[in-house]
Amino acid sequence: MWSAPHQPFVLPVRVRSFEEAYRKNINAAPGAGSTGEIGAQKILATVSGALERLKTALVAALKGPGVKFVKVPGAIVGGGEGVGVSAGQLYYIIKGLKSPADTQSEDQLKMPLMVLIFGEAKVQIGKHPNGKEYYCAAMADWTRLLGKEPKASDT
Numbered sequence: 001m002w003s004a005p006h007q008p009f010v011l012p013v014r015v016r017s018f019e020e021a022y023r024k025n026i027n028a029a030p031g032a033g034s035t036g037e038i039g040a041q042k043i044l045a046t047v048s049g050a051l052e053r054l055k056t057a058l059v060a061a062l063k064g065p066g067v068k069f070v071k072v073p074g075a076i077v078g079g080g081e082g083v084g085v086s087a088g089q090l091y092y093i094i095k096g097l098k099s100p101a102d103t104q105s106e107d108q109l110k111m112p113l114m115v116l117i118f119g120e121a122k123v124q125i126g127k128h129p130n131g132k133e134y135y136c137a138a139m140a141d142w143t144r145l146l147g148k149e150p151k152a153s154d155t
Contacts, residue, residue, distance in 0.1 A: 050102055054109065055116045057097040059145065067093070069152040075126025075136035082126050083142050083152045084134030090114075110135060117145065130155055 019026070061067070068089060075082030085093075087110065094106045094113065102109075114123040118137045126136040143149045 051109075051112060051116060054094070054097055054102070055113055058093065058113050059117060061093050061097060063146055067150075069142070069150040070128060070134055071152045071154055072126035072128050072134045072136050075124050075134065076138055077121070077124065080138065082124060082134070082136030083139050083150060084126055084136035087125075087133040087135065090135055128155075 015021070062085070067085060069083050069085060072082045072084050074080075075084060090110050091106045094109050098106070098109075111123065111125075114135050114137075117123075118141050122137050122141055124136050126134050128134055139149065139152070
């Protein structure tokens with residue numbers, strides 16, 4: 001019998017014969033393949049599809065009017081100037097794109113979506129002198145994404 005310190009009581013359980021209880025789920029034939037997709041594979045496919053859908057919608061939203069780009073000094077690795085979208089603005093853009101089926105919060109989706117858009121080492125969270133956080137990439141990366149150079153302000 002096993003007990004944990006924060007467990008008020010333990011219920012004993014006895015499995016008499018696992019093989020009898022789950023015989024229909026066991027494929028004992030030599031060389032038999034998988035019976036199908038496992039649950040983890042289904043979840044991975046669903047999550048990947050959702051991230052791809054959100055990525056496509058986020059790119060379209062970033063190309064739209066009303067997105068404010070800000071120059072953030074020292075935001076790029078090596079101390080270069082980055083161009084970014086504020087964490088708050090990105091939160092509300094993602095919030096508008098999510099469907100009820102999307103279970104991750106807006107904050108959990110910010111970095112994974114930006115990494116999907118720009119690439120692993122190209123996105124940094126930079127702190128502007130005004131105290132706000134910005135999701136930054138190099139101006140060249142933004143230009144490639146948007147098809148034109150974004151008008152980035154200093155504040």
